[in-house]
Amino acid sequence: MDARRPDGEQAMSGFEAATAVKRIGEGRYEVDLDGDFGFAEALNGGYLMAVLDRAAVDASPHEHPVSTAATFLRPAKPGRAELLVDARKTGRTAATSLVSLVQGDRPVVEALITTGTLTGAAEPVFAGPAPAADVPPLEECTSMLPAEGTEGFAGQVDMRFDRSTMGWLDGTPSGRPEIRAWFRLRDGYAPDAFSLALAVDALPPVALNLGSKGWAPTVELTWHMRAVPAPGWLAVHGTGRLLSDGWFDEEVEVWDSAGRLVAQSRQIARVGTGARK
């Protein structure tokens, strides 16, 4: 990992440092989880996946986490955690490992991660249409940076939200399970596989627009990296299909500044208190 910035100054960025994994043995890594990438309830799931993906890629001959299927067992806490990477198959075009994030001797996140190498060169054989609704221009979007400044998640991640999808903030949820936003890291970290892992779980739960309230713990999230992202803002489109029986799904597509689909995800989560009112 090259921690030198283009200006020649050596400095590991906030996101880079927060996701850095240190190899401490065969298939074993340690990480110091950064509380700034989380909320009161738990560290962000996308941040945790970025950490797991770094360990998987480090242990693999391939460069990109093409598929990450993560199950979230318990809230992760800031501080030291260990990663166990168990290679299940290492092939010429893809390698799969089971990666476990362990804290206090208990598994916190488990993921089946398949790495491969995306060339970034070939034109797609087929590319579906862009999402029906664009994210509006940056200057028409709203930020959620707290008045007090740069503490916590919003201090690390710069998101500019489509106002029409943020009615839940002031008690007027749209009734449509959609949230759209621009995404970048405040420290200038350029989009890559690991920031995509963060981006697919960075939106507030789309169920907030259905009257759901509070934290919506992700149970399972699978995301696929589809292309190496271009520099610049990422457009993050979140939707959902069904809120029923206490469960809801959320689909996220991430499009890069070159107009390409670079990541896609689906998660299934428990609804927050208040959704059944």
Place this chain on the structure above:
Amino acid sequence: MDARRPDGEQAMSGFEAATAVKRIGEGRYEVDLDGDFGFAEALNGGYLMAVLDRAAVDASPHEHPVSTAATFLRPAKPGRAELLVDARKTGRTAATSLVSLVQGDRPVVEALITTGTLTGAAEPVFAGPAPAADVPPLEECTSMLPAEGTEGFAGQVDMRFDRSTMGWLDGTPSGRPEIRAWFRLRDGYAPDAFSLALAVDALPPVALNLGSKGWAPTVELTWHMRAVPAPGWLAVHGTGRLLSDGWFDEEVEVWDSAGRLVAQSRQIARVGTGARK
């Protein structure tokens, strides 16, 4: 598992027998994989997931495989295989285990499976619209049953395809990554969690309609059970977003005869030979 039919006659149906798992120890099961649920290249991935889901549910206090995230490492062959179920967390509303299908001492499929209990009673808080295109009425659809009768996958699974999505069969792929079909098991097995696992991977690869040829090995498939399906035909809607760099995604929604979304999946697969022509 009750193998008695309502008519009192004891008979385990084709699908029930083909997916039956026998507990042989703590977290250990064996299964006799049935070659009729496969093709020359390998057994069907949905069939294998049904087997893994049966083992996960048997070992869990919960009834339904709400989330199954499966990675396919090697082709499975007909005959004996062993299942290892490693409980990772057992909670009040959900339980997660890692389930491995092992054949000849090698892992063939690995899955993180979260079980829960869907009540089937509550009205959804939100249900998205049905897919844009209906599957046409049965009598307008086409079957792929081979002339010689009921051997193999098509002899077990009765699918009636929307002709407009089957142009690839006679060399005129539509150019749209879509395949739609009605689905049921020929033996009369009623829709349930395990037949949904089969249904989400029963369609021919949607990439065939993009000029892709031949077998498209699934690398990863995650499916979510969203409701207990009603009796009758299932409508299976397959689409895709991107075929690039040798990878393509396929999304499947399964709707039951009561018009409810009962399962949703996404898989990522390698394209078959010929796609890059």
